[in-house]
Amino acid sequence: MKSTVRFSPGRVRVIAELTVLEAVRQRLFGALLALAAGMIAGALLLREFNFGSSELKFITDFGFGAVTLFGTILAVVTAAQLFFAELESRTALTLLAKPVLRSEFVLGKFAGVAAVLALFTAVTTGVLVAVLWMRESALREIAPEAFEQGRLVQYGSIAAFALLQWLKFAVVAALTLVVAGFAHTNLYSVVLSFLVVLICHLQYLAHESWQKAASGVARIAALLLAAVFPNFQMFNVGDRIAAGQPIDPAVLGGSAAYGGLYLAVFLVLAIHVFRRREI
Amino acid sequence: MGLVVLVLAATGWLGARIGRDAWVVLKADMPVLTAQDVEAAAGEGIMVGILGGFRAVTADFLWVRTNASWEDQDLPATQTLIHLVTTVDSRPLIFWINGARMIGYDMPVWRIDAASRAGAGMPGNVQARVFHEQAVAAIALLERARVHHPNEPLLWIEIGNLRHRKMGDLAGGAEMYRQAAEMPGAPYYAGRIYGEMLRQLGREREAYDWLVALHRGLPRDDPMAMPEIVLGRIQELEDRLQVPVGERYRPDE
Numbered sequence: 001m002k003s004t005v006r007f008s009p010g011r012v013r014v015i016a017e018l019t020v021l022e023a024v025r026q027r028l029f030g031a032l033l034a035l036a037a038g039m040i041a042g043a044l045l046l047r048e049f050n051f052g053s054s055e056l057k058f059i060t061d062f063g064f065g066a067v068t069l070f071g072t073i074l075a076v077v078t079a080a081q082l083f084f085a086e087l088e089s090r091t092a093l094t095l096l097a098k099p100v101l102r103s104e105f106v107l108g109k110f111a112g113v114a115a116v117l118a119l120f121t122a123v124t125t126g127v128l129v130a131v132l133w134m135r136e137s138a139l140r141e142i143a144p145e146a147f148e149q150g151r152l153v154q155y156g157s158i159a160a161f162a163l164l165q166w167l168k169f170a171v172v173a174a175l176t177l178v179v180a181g182f183a184h185t186n187l188y189s190v191v192l193s194f195l196v197v198l199i200c201h202l203q204y205l206a207h208e209s210w211q212k213a214a215s216g217v218a219r220i221a222a223l224l225l226a227a228v229f230p231n232f233q234m235f236n237v238g239d240r241i242a243a244g245q246p247i248d249p250a251v252l253g254g255s256a257a258y259g260g261l262y263l264a265v266f267l268v269l270a271i272h273v274f275r276r277r278e279i
Numbered sequence: 280m281g282l283v284v285l286v287l288a289a290t291g292w293l294g295a296r297i298g299r300d301a302w303v304v305l306k307a308d309m310p311v312l313t314a315q316d317v318e319a320a321a322g323e324g325i326m327v328g329i330l331g332g333f334r335a336v337t338a339d340f341l342w343v344r345t346n347a348s349w350e351d352q353d354l355p356a357t358q359t360l361i362h363l364v365t366t367v368d369s370r371p372l373i374f375w376i377n378g379a380r381m382i383g384y385d386m387p388v389w390r391i392d393a394a395s396r397a398g399a400g401m402p403g404n405v406q407a408r409v410f411h412e413q414a415v416a417a418i419a420l421l422e423r424a425r426v427h428h429p430n431e432p433l434l435w436i437e438i439g440n441l442r443h444r445k446m447g448d449l450a451g452g453a454e455m456y457r458q459a460a461e462m463p464g465a466p467y468y469a470g471r472i473y474g475e476m477l478r479q480l481g482r483e484r485e486a487y488d489w490l491v492a493l494h495r496g497l498p499r500d501d502p503m504a505m506p507e508i509v510l511g512r513i514q515e516l517e518d519r520l521q522v523p524v525g526e527r528y529r530p531d532e
Contacts, residue, residue: 046336058335065333178283204309205317227291228284234298239308239334243370254301258294265290269283 005099012108015100019112022085023078024119033120036070037127044131056136056153057242063128064238067121067165074120075169076193079113079176084186093279103271110174110267117169125162129155157241160252167259168235172197174266181273199225200232207231230262338368349381352389357381361420375424376437383417383441414445435459436469449480460493467497467504474512487516491528506530 023029043062047055086092132153140147176193183189206225234255237247345360361378387410394401421438428434436459443452453476460469470493477486490513497504510530517527
């Protein structure tokens with residue numbers, strides 16, 4: 001029998017709000033947030049470990065690394081955990097027995113996770129900006145001649161970095177929902193998603209290997225990898241910012257459009273897979 | 280599953296077109312990893328560092344490892360780590376220059392020492408070949424560095440030193456110094472040393488003309504420029520070239 005229930009953004013919002021509450025109550029969110037923020041602040045203590053680049057560049061790079069690493073972990077684990085929590089506690093059955101579409105359930109879960117990721121990105125980026133501002137101000141007093149042209153850190157670019165990373169985390173979360181739709185356990189879904197995320201980071205190498213590969217089998221394997229998996233290095237503007245190079249808005253736009261495309265596709269796939277899943 | 284793969288492949292095709300221009304820019308900052316680099320990075324447990332950010336700190340960690348291997352005179356490990364550290368983070372010049380010095384100046388000595396410890400002393404001609412081989416390897420590293428830092432005169436100077444001191448190629452070394460001296464931001468000593476190299480090559484007239492032109496452009500208020508040293512060299516060359524008194528260089532004119 002065909003469902004006569006119409007899609008409701010209101011129901012999506014309610015599911016999203018509950019998802020946010022549930023995620024924030026989890027210890028994992030607080031632990032990862034504290035760990036990332038602590039690491040960023042701890043960059044000040046690692047200044048002596050810095051050989052190659054200037055101190056502010058080192059702190060920026062270290063901070064970007066912490067945001068990216070812990071954000072990715074949070075995206076995978078939270079999306080999988082919150083999805084399976086509903087299935088394992090059978091609340092999904094109760095929920096979907098009411099006039100709630102499966103697409104609303106998936107989109108609500110995703111929106112909730114995306115909001116949590118936005119909170120994580122905002123807090124960690126805020127800590128990074130505070131640490132950089134503090135250290136830059138201290139350095140300005142020690143060596144004012146180095147700051148004759150004004151502040152060295154491009155705080156606007158850091159905000160752009162944060163936005164792009166949030167988009168990447170959202171893509172990772174949507175990808176995890178696709179995997180979770182297939183998977184039967186939370187653990188399997190987390191492990192497989194991390195594997196896919198790793199492949200997505202190495203995808204650009206597969207693309208190059210495809211162009212250079214001599215043997216037919218290697219060429220086909222590399223072509224498949226390059227075609228099927230998104231290139232997560234498209235979101236890697238951190239190196240450019242840490243090196244003090246400006247970010248062209250066209251580059252940001254291109255990366256955001258790329259991320260938006262994959263986000264939309266992964267969400268459609270997550271809904272498609274979940275619709276076919278037996279609960 | 281087939282549908283999912285098909286949709287992803289179509290998305291990949293579309294995404295590559297949407298993000299093409301952005302990728303051209305971003306790719307320039309990415310470490311150029313080969314399969315061997317990925318293997319070595321995985322072996323060092325630094326894949327997360329390379330792929331998930333932390334490039335500077337990963338490179339610093341690898342640099343500590345490189346120096347530990349250097350202290351142990353472990354040639355294969357040092358060479359692999361130098362390659363890895365410069366691949367992970369190509370931005371800091373220190374990795375390239377110090378890495379090249381390890382390869383070009385220290386490693387030949389290790390190889391010769393290792394041979395004598397093994398009871399097989401190296402004849403002079405074999406030692407010379409070892410020094411030559413290591414200098415070529417060091418220059419190859421610096422050539423890679425020049426791709427990442429095309430406007431950095433210190434790399435040209437480093438290649439010049441290796442050619443001159445380790446390969447006995449004074450003319451090749453001098454040419455590197457000339458190119459370095461003509462680059463913006465070159466240290467003052469590059470021009471001075473090029474003049475001296477020309478003199479050693481027996482091209483005294485050329486050295487004289489070069490040093491006069493150099494002296495004219497040197498700031499008088501910067502102690503690093505050392506204009507009095509350059510002037511002293513000019514006067515020595517004027518004596519050797521027997522430049523008539525009336526034609527001698529007068530800096531105040």
